[in-house]
Amino acid sequence: MRPIHALTHALAPLALALAAAGCSTIGDDSSSSAPDDATKPTRVVLVTHESFSLPKPLIKQFEQASGLDLVVRATGDAGILTNKLVLTKDDPLGDVAFGVDNTFASRALDAGVFAPYDAALPDGAEEYRLPGDDEHGLTPVDDASVCVNVDDTWFADHDLAPPRTLDDLADPAYRDLFVTPGAATSSPGMAFLLTTIAAYGEDGWQDYWTKLMDNGVKLTAGWSDAYEVDFTQGGGHGDRPIVLSYDSSPAFTVSGGTSSTSALLDTCFRQVEYAGVLDGAANPDGAEQLVDFLLSPEVQAALPESMYVFPVDSSVKLPAEWARFAEQPSDPYEVDPGAIGEHRDEWLREWSDVTSR
Structure with missing residues (x-):
């Protein structure tokens, strides 16, 4: 890396044809966060940017394994997302946020947007940890x-x-x-x-x-x-x-x-995108499951063609055209x-x- 004196990545991820306008949802956003007996949440809400996209079979896989409906609230790019998370930190918009990158992450952390969660990282992902995030409020998911x-x-x-x-x-x-x-x-x-x-x-x-x-x-x-x-x-x-x-x-x-x-x-x-459990989440257990899901081999393998970014899991095999033509810099600025x-x-x-x- 080439630091600037004392200074040491979205896509915003790449907003291509899959970017959804306004607010997109997967699952029934009108449902209650918990049944009438208030003993068990029935959904987990992901707040993200407009470029978020995963294959529907993977979404269904998560829902079946967790027993939760996944609701996706997508709006703006990484900057707009971060601003909204900061402004609503006392009444969070969901349970998990995905898409805050390293150009905006410090603002969200300083504002106390995220709760600590030390997720188990896949091979190679440790190098994408955010410097100074000692409480692991943010988990690296992809980079580009x-x-x-x-x-x-x-x-x-x-x-x-x-x-x-x-x-x-x-x-x-x-x-x-x-x-x-x-x-x-x-x-x-x-x-x-x-x-x-x-x-x-x-x-x-x-x-x-x-x-x-x-x-x-x-x-x-x-x-x-x-x-x-x-x-x-x-x-x-x-x-x-x-x-x-x-x-x-x-x-x-x-x-x-x-x-x-x-x-x-x-x-x-280099831009790195992170996921984090929102402080004050209605369903923190489901939020942690969702962060783990984003690090799963299946999701990591889907990232290049779904969201045009590289997985942080170094063991994932890239699509053939990516392996040949999507060369990554060895010494990006930082x-x-x-x-x-x-x-x-x-x-x-x-x-x-x-x-x-």
Whole structure:
């Protein structure tokens, strides 16, 4: 990892076609949390982001094994989710939250949103623990790195070598070619801002962003606008062959046995998504069962094709196209979660000042 001085990952997970608008539910959300005798809960409520999706047979498997109906309340991205959890911490929206990532986790922990639960982690997952979370309020479930992606076909057709580094993005050779979601409105956009803070330091990232703006970078509200509309490989007839996306994205642009895009692995920031039992949950036992379920081999194996993220279980065999084309960075940028919590608002104000000039 490359820390910034004292500083040490959504997807928000990748919000693609499976993202549900508004509030989605699985199970009967109108049912009571317990039968009339109030002795045993009949459901467990998962609060999550709009990109949450698992195969229905897996949901049914959990319900049959636990004897509980799983109710899913999905809204917004990781940032919106975290804000809602903090605002409702005294009257939690459910029993479990999934989707808070390492760019927002410190805020939720500082607010006392989560109850301790030391889940048994699968192979390899220990490395994804959140630094400073000594009480294990958050359990790592998946990860995906935010990286700059390029359209290799476009660059070959235009006889231009694609960029490779962050510095290259400010080179006049790539003027008006880069599109990225903004840091103030997007979880991956925030991750890219943190990438530049880690790379150029607390006193240097502002100059880097000034150079990006001078070089014609386009800012969008979210990942979908950047990738699906402006990116040349996104299907929207865009005109920008450089986009902020994920290390997994090249696995979804495969045709004829090869991918038309690449992730620049020297530009990546790792995002880890967590699940946690909400403090004050109506069904804490069911909540712990649900966290364990998200770590099960079946769910971990389903994550790549269901939510476009990597499992934290290192023993899981990835889909063939992922194993070949979704290469992960060996040394992603990282910023200490505590520093993010302390400086997020300040950094966003400075970023907004630079990008609005």
